Structure formats: structure tokens, C-alpha cells
Amino acid sequence: MAGGGESSILRYFKKGAEVEVNSDDDGFRGSWFAATVIRPPKDESSKVLVEYKTLTEDEAGKRPLREPLQLVQLRPPPPQENRTSFEFSDEVDAYYNDGWWEGVITRKFEGKDKYTVFFRGSREELSFTASQLRLHREWATGEKWVPPLLPSSHPNKTPLSAEAEDSTVATEHNFNPGNHAEASSDEDGFENESIQYHKTTPSSAEAKDGMVVTKHIFNSGDHAEASSDEDGFKGAWFPVTVLEKTAAGKYLIEYKKLMNDDGTGFLREEINELHLRPSPPDVGVVDRFKVNDQVDAFYNDCWWVGRVTKVLVKERYSVYFENPPEELKFEHSDLRVHQEWRNGKWHCS
CATH class of the missing domain: 2.30.30.140 (SH3 type barrels.)
Incomplete structure (x- = not known):
């Protein structure tokens, strides 16, 4: 930084700092892995060398994975609120396969410490206990947690031994236990290095019928946005118009930009309500965005x-x-x- 002042965001990522890393590997969107900063960034444009706490470079698990990452892939670990219960439709992070995965609670088992969580990225439902869940929060612009933390929050403790149980779907994903992936880097000293490591992810499958309850009622003519299961479009939201609710409990929608195969009109499709959300409200015109927004x-x-x-x-x-x-x-x-x-x-x- 010119003038000798340190950027406020850099103070969170000094050597030895505990962080969470958002993986950019295919199939891992919405996951966060615990790590430690080994080499801090020189400025906001340089990379950060981290060492993962739960990921290793080999299947034997003897060498912790180290990886140079962009600053925007890091955040401080969110404090834990030690919640003993969650509610239907709560946005949560579930601890699974060595990391935290973003999902939504679609079923709460009365009288039991058991919740079904739907993962939008993989379209899978799995069951967890309260100790394996935390309320989902975003590390927002202005360096604050959204929604805000409660005063009783405590430093985060990762249930490293926690395992998801009672899966409601069969595993069907390109990344299976035992698979390896490679990540290359253009960081100084890493130009020709290929980092090999082991990760697993929730499987890719549809949520079972009867396990999901509508959390928002859409009416004919509503403007909305729809997500897609297609490779290359996971995480994207398409502007649509809701046409009607079908007998199968899904919604018939019409895309505002995508045409049908013969080009005679806009594409229509039936989708599950978990793939649909209302159009975000107008929050006013922003004159100028800032770095890290x-x-x-x-x-x-x-x-x-x-x-x-x-x-x-x-x-x-x-x-x-x-x-x-x-x-x-x-x-x-x-x-x-x-x-x-x-x-x-x-x-x-």
C-alpha cells in the first residue's frame, strides 16, 4: 500500500492466522476448508500461501496440503454460536468430508437431533446432527458477518471427526472418495509446480420427493430467478417468469433470455421450488463499487x-x-x- 498504511483487510491474514478457504475446484462451490496462513500477502493483489488443516497432498495423510490462493478466496473463521437446534428453511453450513458446505434445512425430525440438509450445488440431501451444523453467514463488504453474530458467540470449533449419517440419496458424482485433483499456480516460486491433493464432495443427485416443503409461494406472473443443474452453470441465476404451479408440486417457468431449441419462443421448463427464488429487490443505484465488494x-x-x-x-x-x-x-x-x-x-x- 502506498503511503505505508496497511489495508484493513490484510490484517486478518498475517502469518499464522487461522482462516477458511473457499475452494474454486469444479464441484466444490459453496465449500469452506480450515487452513493456516503460511506466507501472508504483500498487498491486495498478491496471493496467500496457506496450509490446510484437513486436506493432504497424499492419501496417506502425512503431508498437509499447501496452496497459494487469491485473497478473495479467504475469510476469517466465523465464531460458533453453539446452537443446540435449528429450524426448517435455516440456511446452514454442514460439516462433511473435511469441510463446511452451504445448504438449507429441508426437514427437522421432531424429538430427534436430526436434520435433513439440501445442497444446491450438488442437488443432494443428507442428514446431520446439530453439532455438525452452523448458521450460514457471509463475510460481507465492510468486514462484518451477515447476518450479524450474537453476543454469546465463541471462537469456532471444527468437528473434525464429524461424519454425515443416514444419506437419503446414492452417491453419484464425478469426484468420489479416493479421487485426486491437481491445482496449478502462477505465484512466485510456484510457476511450474503442480499440487496434488485429495478431496471428496457431497454427491450429485436430486432431492427426494416428499422431503421438501415449500418455503415461498410463487404466483402466476411473478418475476423470479432460477438456478441450473447443467455443468458450467452451477451457481448462476437466470431471470424467469413464473407461469403456474404444476400438479407435481413444481413450477412451470419461462426464461426471459433463453430461447427454445427451434428459436420460436422463450424456453419453458418445470423446476423444483428449491431451484427458484424471487427476483432480488432494487436496493438503489451504486455510484461506484470497491475492491473486494x-x-x-x-x-x-x-x-x-x-x-x-x-x-x-x-x-x-x-x-x-x-x-x-x-x-x-x-x-x-x-x-x-x-x-x-x-x-x-x-x-x-
Whole structure:
């Protein structure tokens, strides 16, 4: 930083600091892994070398994985509130396969310490106990947690030995236990190094019928946004119009930008309500976005969540996306303030 002042965001990522890492590997969007900073960043544009606490470079588990990452992939670990119970439709993080995964509670078993969690990224439902869950929060612009932490919060404790139980679906995913992946880096000293490591992810499958209860009622003519299961579009939201609710309990929608195969009209499709959310409300015009602001960027006819990495001239910005990992440039008019749809309400991050 010019002038000798340290950026406020850099103070969280000094050598030895505990952090959580958002993985940008295919199939791992929405996951967070505990790590320690080994080499801190020199400035906001340089990478951070971290050592994972639960991921290793080999199946034997003898060498902790080290990886250079972008600053936007890191955040401080959220404090734990030691909740003993959760409610239907709570947005949560579930501890599974050595990391925290973003999901939503779709069933609460009365009289039991058991919850079914739906993972939007993999379209899977799994069962967890309260000790394996935490309320989902976003590390928002302004360096605060959204929703805010309660005064009784305590430092986060990771249930490293916790295992998800009573899976409601069969495992069907490109990444299976025992698979290996490779990550390359352009960090100084890492240009020609390929990092090999072992990760597993919740499987890719549809939620079972009867396990999900509608958390928001959509009416004919409502403007909404729909997510997709297709490879390359996970995490994206398409503008749609709700046409009707079908006999199968799903919604018939019409895309506002996507055409049908013969090009005679806009594409129509039946989708589950967990793939659908209302259009986010207008929160006013932002004159200028800042570095590290979380935004939605309109690209390929849909909205993608990213973070501003550079403020360019003529109201243009560089935005980094986690999945797939890439950085693209956008006009100011192609960006909007990122909002999260949680518990039936919109929250600004």
C-alpha cells in the first residue's frame, strides 16, 4: 500500500492466522476448508500461501496440503454460536468430508437431533446432527458477518471427526472418495509446480420427493430467478417468469433470455421450488463499487456471484469468479449489489 498504511483487510491474514478457504475446484462451490496462513500477502493483489488443516497432498495423510490462493478466496473463521437446534428453511453450513458446505434445512425430525440438509450445488440431501451444523453467514463488504453474530458467540470449533449419517440419496458424482485433483499456480516460486491433493464432495443427485416443503409461494406472473443443474452453470441465476404451479408440486417457468431449441419462443421448463427464488429487490443505484465488494455480474444471460478485484477506468471493473475460477471485465451497468435469499428474506451482503 502506498503511503505505508496497511489495508484493513490484510490484517486478518498475517502469518499464522487461522482462516477458511473457499475452494474454486469444479464441484466444490459453496465449500469452506480450515487452513493456516503460511506466507501472508504483500498487498491486495498478491496471493496467500496457506496450509490446510484437513486436506493432504497424499492419501496417506502425512503431508498437509499447501496452496497459494487469491485473497478473495479467504475469510476469517466465523465464531460458533453453539446452537443446540435449528429450524426448517435455516440456511446452514454442514460439516462433511473435511469441510463446511452451504445448504438449507429441508426437514427437522421432531424429538430427534436430526436434520435433513439440501445442497444446491450438488442437488443432494443428507442428514446431520446439530453439532455438525452452523448458521450460514457471509463475510460481507465492510468486514462484518451477515447476518450479524450474537453476543454469546465463541471462537469456532471444527468437528473434525464429524461424519454425515443416514444419506437419503446414492452417491453419484464425478469426484468420489479416493479421487485426486491437481491445482496449478502462477505465484512466485510456484510457476511450474503442480499440487496434488485429495478431496471428496457431497454427491450429485436430486432431492427426494416428499422431503421438501415449500418455503415461498410463487404466483402466476411473478418475476423470479432460477438456478441450473447443467455443468458450467452451477451457481448462476437466470431471470424467469413464473407461469403456474404444476400438479407435481413444481413450477412451470419461462426464461426471459433463453430461447427454445427451434428459436420460436422463450424456453419453458418445470423446476423444483428449491431451484427458484424471487427476483432480488432494487436496493438503489451504486455510484461506484470497491475492491473486494461482492457483486452479481450479468454474463451469458444470467447472474453470477463474484468479487471486485480491480477498479478500472471508465466505470469498468475486474471481477473474480470462484467456479469456474476466472477473472472478467464488466461495465458498471452489468453489475448489481449482491443479495442473499435466506429464510424467505433478502439480505444485502
